[in-house]
Amino acid sequence: MHKYLSISAAALTALLLASGGAAVAAAAEPGDSVDVGVDVDIVAPTTPGALTMTVAPGRVALAEDGSTDTVRRFTGSLPQVTVTDTRTPDQIPEGSSWYVLGSAGDFQAEGGASIGADHLGWSPRLVSGDDSVVSIGGDVDTSLDSDSPAGRGLVDQELLYLGDAASVPEGGVSSTATADLTLKVEPTVQAGKYSSVITLSLFE
Incomplete structure (x- = not known):
């Protein structure tokens, strides 16, 4: 060679x-x-800021936990929800606020059996973010816990909210929340594989 x-x-x-x-x-x-x-040459972004929500992938599998002779109880955790607000003060309307609402549909099983959405409650908690700027919603009881409006189940309930968007610090804010889910049903509930959908919506 x-x-x-x-x-x-x-x-x-x-x-x-x-x-x-x-x-x-x-x-x-x-x-x-x-x-x-x-x-790679990474330059500073020139596009306007935005208010966005992302939800971690995956389904929630509720497992029986803490059942008694009078109530069957099933628990799980909501996939993490992140809201990011990168807008500058001049991009935010005066008096603006934003919030994430969660609403569950009825649980349905093959054969027509169903469990009302009022049987599902949650306890939101902040995973990351500044709790002095962004707040989490309150606990929601199931209809088996209370007859009050707070016990009507997971219907248009706040998960995460910011009362004054103008308070967003320079550089934006990003907050992540989840919720501990609790399904409570009567001991006479029909056996079966039930499914529901929780709809998460970001409003401003």
Whole structure:
């Protein structure tokens, strides 16, 4: 083999450096390796800020926990919900606020059996974010816990909210919340695999 064909990886790197990044053919023999540099120029974003909500993927599987002779109880956790507000003060209408509402549909099983959404409650909690700026909603009882409006179940209930969007600090705010879900049903409930949907909506 000719001498100029048996160039090593180290020598190849030196040639690339010496050439100032000019296009130089890269040849390597078996056992050699070639490094490829990667460059990126990230400039400051120029698009306007935005108010957005993201929800972690996945379904909620409720598992029986803490049942008694009079109430069957099932618990689980809502996937994490993140609201990010990167708007500047001049982009936020005066007196503006935003909030995330959660509403559950009735639980349905094959064969027509159902459980009303009023049997589902939650306890929101903040996972990350500044609780002096963004607040979480209150606990929601099920209809088996209380006859009051707070016990009507998961219907248009606040998960996360910001009362004054103008209070968003410079640089924006990002807050993540979840909720501990509790389903309570009578001991006479019909056995079956039930499914429901929780709709999360961001309003301003």
